[in-house]
Amino acid sequence: MRVVVIGGTGHVGTFLIPRLVEAGHQVICVCRQQRQPYQPHRAWQTVELVSLDRSQLDEQDRFGQAIADLSPQVVIDLICFQLNSAHQLVSALQDRLEHYLHCGTMWVHGHSVVVPTDESQPRHPFGEYGIQKAAIEDFLLRKVDQRRFPATILHPGHLVGPGWLPINPAGNLNPVVFDQLAQGQEVLLPDRGMETLHHVHVDDVALGFMQALTHRAQAVGESFHILSANALTMRGYAEAMAAWYGQLARLRFVPWEEFCQHVSTQDASLTWDHLAHSPHGSIEKARRLLAYNPRYSSLEAIQQALSWLKKQPNPDQE
Structure with missing residues (x-):
């Protein structure tokens, strides 16, 4: 057609x-x-x-x-x-x-x-x-x-996919969060980290x-x-990514007001949008009527995107 x-x-x-x-x-x-x-x-x-x-x-x-x-x-x-x-x-x-x-x-x-x-x-x-x-x-x-x-x-x-940065476990696009997890450093998450990302x-x-x-x-x-088959809690996402990097997650959970003191206004705004929505959707209807069967889990998709980004040349080193 x-x-x-x-x-x-x-x-x-x-x-x-x-x-x-x-x-x-x-x-x-x-x-x-x-x-x-x-x-x-x-x-x-x-x-x-x-x-x-x-x-x-x-x-x-x-x-x-x-x-x-x-x-x-x-x-x-x-x-x-x-x-x-x-x-x-x-x-x-x-x-x-x-x-x-x-x-x-x-x-x-x-x-x-x-x-x-x-x-x-x-x-x-x-x-x-x-x-x-x-x-x-x-x-x-x-x-x-x-x-x-x-x-x-x-x-x-x-x-999420190869070519751009995924939403991170803090619910924003700051790549530093992934660096902190990879290096075993402390990562701040708002509330108890039980809100969801899908x-x-x-x-x-x-x-x-x-x-x-x-x-x-x-x-x-x-x-x-x-969607992928399952959503991730922000806490679970951070712990899984730390393990992928060979680290134990060092997470500190703080009230929203304190979290905002440690991040930029832009990051806080994006995090709040994701916290407030906390998407967690069912794909049963798509499976049943469209025979939709996603290939990637959320973590697999995120990890593929990060692996792709790691392979890209660093302009600062050229």
């Missing part, structure tokens, strides 16, 4: 587009800049690249039509963050698509109530990102005629999209969690 992937050179697209090409699809990658994917692959040689500035075209109410002009049979939208943009796509593409697949987020659930959380749980989204994504899902699955616009929503957790290898997210595309009849009109 003729598949248009919006935002195809980012994290998910880097792994998804080669899968689509190898499955025999004709792939058009829409992105704002002609940037390189995170990982090279020969499949990209057959991909048509189309440069479109979504934000600019959304303001002009022209983005949906620009995608329609590419004559897609399937659209995989990896970067829809505003409800207005979803409205534009539906208006331009209804009655013209076989399948629309939207990349959502576990953030639509807000804080967890029952864990592991399944797709049917009542939602309490907070923060602009989670609220907008929840509104987009509600619009696509509840207010749009699925016969005219067959939509599926996939909700990944914390994306990583997923980005290639497993790509697999989820492929399975939804393959199992279209079961996928249309539904949302699915696309």
Whole structure:
């Protein structure tokens, strides 16, 4: 089929587009800049690249039509963050698509109530990102005629893979935390470290999209969690990573206010976002309806990403 992937050179697209090409699809990658994917692959040689500035075209109410002009049979939208943009796509593409697949987020659930959380749980989204994504899902699955616009929503957790730094056991992106664990140094964690993080290898997210595309009849009109099989507590994550480095974890648990005194404002903000959400999702629905079977555990995905980063040249030493 003729598949248009919006935002195809980012994290998910880097792994998804080669899968689509190898499955025999004709792939058009829409992105704002002609940037390189995170990982090279020969499949990209057959991909048509189309440069479109979504934000600019959304303001002009022209983005949906620009995608329609590419004559897609399937659209995989990896970067829809505003409800207005979803409205534009539906208006331009209804009655013209076989399948629309939207990349959502576990953030639509807000804080967890029952864990592991399944797709049917009542939602309490907070923060602009989670609220907008929840509104987009509600619009696509509840207010749009699925016969005219067959939509599926996939909700990944914390994306991780070779090419970028994982969310660390303190719930932020400061690489020093991994260095401290590797060197047997003390690591501060807020509260008791029992909040959860739910990583997923980005290639497993790509697999989820492929399975939804393959199992279209079961996928249309539904949302699915696309995650590793199990979440990690922050404490358990830190202990496992220390062991991976050949160390015993030296963890000190401190009240939130004290934790903030030891980290930057940016790190504290990101940590708080992860603490407050504490995602822990079930993949039973995706297993049952899409035959989704993730290859990587959370720890395996994280460790692969860190191993890749370790092999990269250090600019300071060149």
